[in-house]
Amino acid sequence: MASAEPLENALPSKEVGIDAHDEEELANFGYKQELKRDWGLMHNFGISFSIISVITGITTLFGYGLNTGGP
Structure with a gap:
């Protein structure tokens, strides 16, 4: 089994200088x-x-509507 390639070497070489280029552009x-x-x-x-309250409220009311009236 071949050894895993280090993460640094797995990145494409063109993406290495993106952060520096963005900083210069800013x-x-x-x-x-x-x-x-x-x-x-x-x-x-x-x-x-x-966020949790909205999701909980929607699912609770949706379930209530299906149980009492249904589609």
Whole structure:
């Protein structure tokens, strides 16, 4: 059985410099490359709870409608 090729060597050579090229392109437009991660625990909990609540509400009401009236 052949040994696995390291991940670094498995990537196409043309994709290696994409990050540097993107950073240079942003600099040409006058922007600095940054990724803001300013959501705290409550922000993440709030959005997660909202998504789950909507899905739960839809499935509950859909089931109720099928049981009481049906298609």
